[in-house]
Amino acid sequence: MPPLPSPLLNPRLSSSLKPLLLLSQSSLAPWKFQIPKQLVSVKRRTSSCLASNQSSDNGGRSGGGGRYGALSPSPLADEVHRIDVNPPKGTRDFPPEDMRLRNWLFNHFREVSRCFGFEEVDYPVLESEALFIRKAGEEIRDQLYCFEDQGNRRVALRPELTPSLARLVIQKGKSLSLPLKWFAIGQCWRYERMTRGRRREHYQWNMDILGVPEVTAEAELIASIVAFFKRIGITELDVGLKVSSRKVLQEVLGCYSVPENLFGKVCIIIDKIEKIPVDEIKRELNATGLSEEAIEELLQVLSIKSLTKLEEILGVAGEAIADLKQLFSLAEKFGYSDWIQFDASVVRGLAYYTGIVFEGFDREGKLRAICGGGRYDRLLSTFGGDDVPACGFGFGDAVIVELLKEKGLVPELSIEVNNIVCTLDCDLQGAAATVATKLREKGQSVDLVLESKPLKWVFKRAARTNAQRLILVGNTEWQKGMVVVKVLSSGEQYEIKLDELE
Secondary structure (H helix, E strand, O other): OOOOOOOOOOOOOOOOOOOHHHHHHHHHHOOOOOOHHHHOOOOOOOHHHHHHHHHOOOOOOOOOOOOOOOOOOOOOOOOOOOOOOOOOOOOOOOHHHHHHHHHHHHHHHHHHHOOOOOOEEEOEEEEEEHHOOOOOOHHHHHHOOOEEOOOEEEEEEOOOHHHHHHHHHHHHHHOOOOOOEEEEEEEOOOOOOEOOEEEOOOEEEEEHHHHHOOHHHHHHHHHHHHHHHHHOOOOOEEEEEEEEEHHHHHHHHOOOOOHHHHHHHHHHOOOOOOOOHHHHHHHHHHHHOOOOOHHHHHHHHHHOHHHHHHHHOOOOHHHHHHHHHHHHHHHHHOHHHHEEEEEEEEEEEOOOOOOOOEEEEEOOOOOOOOEEEEEEOOHHHHHOOOOOOOEEEEEEEEHHHHHHHHOOOOOOOOOOEEEEOOOOHHHHHHHHHHHHHHHHHOOOOOOEOOOOOHHHHHHHHHHOOOOOEEOOHHHHHHHHHHEEEEEEOOOEEEEEEOOOOO
16 A cells, blocks of 8 residues: 655645644554544443543552543544434424525515514514513523523523513613504514414514503504405404403402512412413412402403403493504505404413403414513503603514414425536636626526536426526637526527527
């Protein structure tokens, strides 16, 4: 077997490679190379190895003078391991076909927001942990991905977008001109039990209106949700929106002199009403200090599905009834009365809601809430800011995709390019690059074949990418400053000067 070439005889080799090759010549068998340690996963020996090290002649220290008990496995103990190729539990990859669907969905989010006059914003995925810890009992406290960074700061991956919105509004202060109409599409993280449509990371579309105290703001937000559903083929027979007001609860609790500081805790418990047995709901409510009579009255009110019946119990003078009647009146003007229904049990699980609340639901009952939101007039003061009338909603990407699958409405989205450019002569690869560049400068998409491939392969590639034209750079044509164009839909073929190619 011939010896390996010496790097000293090859001046083109970089100096950093010379020691590696010298080492391979002097210490390794010919043609056998050791994998660098930094490129492999090392499986350390178990406690038996540690015991062996500790009982060694040098008093338990490694031969290299390391700390007591340090593990120093020999290279023979190193093993190459395959990594787990699945993403972390509860998260997703987005290969091209899934990315096309995600972009399609996000484009509809953005287009609806644009049609309603909203401006796009975004916030850091990583925020201060304190931003999301508001009220004891909120599920979200136990679902945070949180840790201490290297500056000893407590931080968290955002589980929702509304607190980040509040932080930014406080930061901007009086420089903002109200009302604000902002939307965002951001990734959120919650460590929660996974079900269909519920993951530990998801993307959320938020629309928020700040500075409008009237119910017209909620009516506008619900109109945008309905407009989105219509755009993607979902009808009022597929989904609906349950509407209520937290002021209903306030009025009921006020009748029993329940302290205001218990209101948030009661809402958090009531939000579990479809998740845990009623007896458990009663026990939790009783633990907050509510009397048996108050609990029974509250549960009776929460079972009401008619605004007329609620009026009979609460009367017509309360704010809750007035707000809800105005919203249903506006729904007729917006044209979405068939999409909404009153349901007193809707309270939403986050403590910051103060008035009207709503949830999108699957009428067949197969999926969890599709979206949800409401009024949060007192959110800013919880972070030390001045309160501003505000309302908004969050709309996750995972549940709506499940619904589209359920209804057979997932669109067929394939890659599409305007042109595929290739040459059968490797010497003309640069010429093909020139053609591709000129077309790209004119705003056309071009799939440039980067290797010399047979024409059969090129046609298969064109079919897979749904290319509209094949542009072939041939030797004879190129010498005349021309290329061959084939329109793939019709089979029409012609030669054209490069300067005239559009």
